[in-house]
Amino acid sequence: MIRKWDEAQLREALRLYLVMGSPNCNGADPYAVLEAAIYGGVTMFQLREKGPGALQGPERLALGSRLRRLCAQRGIPFIVNDDERLALELEADGIHIGQEDEAAAAVRKRLPQMIVGVSAHDLGEAQSALSDGADYLGVGPQYATRTKLDAREVQGPAGIALLRAGGIALPLVGIGGIDASNASHVIRAGADGVAVVSAIAAASSPREAAAELRERIVNL
Numbered sequence: 001m002i003r004k005w006d007e008a009q010l011r012e013a014l015r016l017y018l019v020m021g022s023p024n025c026n027g028a029d030p031y032a033v034l035e036a037a038i039y040g041g042v043t044m045f046q047l048r049e050k051g052p053g054a055l056q057g058p059e060r061l062a063l064g065s066r067l068r069r070l071c072a073q074r075g076i077p078f079i080v081n082d083d084e085r086l087a088l089e090l091e092a093d094g095i096h097i098g099q100e101d102e103a104a105a106a107v108r109k110r111l112p113q114m115i116v117g118v119s120a121h122d123l124g125e126a127q128s129a130l131s132d133g134a135d136y137l138g139v140g141p142q143y144a145t146r147t148k149l150d151a152r153e154v155q156g157p158a159g160i161a162l163l164r165a166g167g168i169a170l171p172l173v174g175i176g177g178i179d180a181s182n183a184s185h186v187i188r189a190g191a192d193g194v195a196v197v198s199a200i201a202a203a204s205s206p207r208e209a210a211a212e213l214r215e216r217i218v219n220l
Contacts (some may be wrong), residue, residue: 005077005093005115007171010136013044013077014173014193016214021049022063024201031066033206038074040210042200043193045071046096046117048081064090079117087114096138099125108133117173121155123166130170138195139163141176142186145197157189164190180212187217 005013018037025033034045047067049060064080068090071078079094080087084107087095094115097107104118118129120137129137141154160174174186175195183194194217203209 005135007135010077010115011171011192014136014171014195015043015217016041016210017044017046017173017175017193017195018042018200018210019046019048019081019175019195019197020201021047021051022055023049023051023053024197026202030063031070033201034067034070036205036207037200037210038070038076040200040207041214042076042210044077044079046079046081046195047086047090047092048197050081061086061089068092077115079115084111087111094135104129104132104134119175120163121159123163123168126163126166126168126170130168134170136171136173136192137163137168138173138175139191140174140195142174143177143182145177157185157191160186160189160191180209180216183213183216193217 022030047064049055055063064086068078077093079096080092081096082098082101084095094117096117097104098119104116108116115135116133117136117138118134120126120129120139126137139160142156144154160172171192173193173195174191178186178194178196179199186194200206200209
């Protein structure tokens with residue numbers, strides 16, 4: 001089977017990757033936040049509906065359906081965080097799994113046409129994800145973050161440089177504490193893009209925040 005997104009398209013899509021759920025939007029409508037962020041230059045979206053106040057059951061499915069339609073209309077890859085059933089129900093473009101989730105090889109086997117992203121924190125995890133069939137790696141935390149309470153130790157852009165030096169050629173996106181002030185460092189270290197949560201979702205103007213981030217990472 002031929003997947004919808006080839007590697008070159010995936011590298012471009014990862015350029016500015018918004019990861020978000022309703023708890024990250026400071027009470028704003030997630031649809032409005034995502035729409036504004038897309039206007040500002042977001043190139044990929046991951047629904048991560050987790051944390052205090054996260055929607056469950058039919059409400060979560062309804063939110064996912066709204067956001068999925070918006071992404072489809074704008075040609076933005078739509079990824080679901082760590083929920084295979086929801087990814088299938090929403091006909092998502094892909095799924096992202098962490099090291100504590102199910103093995104990537106099993107997910108890859110069941111979802112041959114979906115993008116499979118895997119979180120990796122060191123060369124060993126990156127090599128395992130690569131052999132398991134991951135399409136891209138989320139590498140972090142790049143900087144201190146309050147979005148993920150169980151985040152591992154900050155490694156900085158040097159962690160990405162180490163993966164590249166270790167022979168990892170897979171598309172990489174840096175994540176964790178990234179904003180307009182430090183995004184360029186992550187790209188220069190070898191990442192194809194940056195993934196952000198609060199830098200856009202919690203901004204007073206998600207559109208302007210996305211546009212500023214996009215400006216900082218293009219043409220480096």
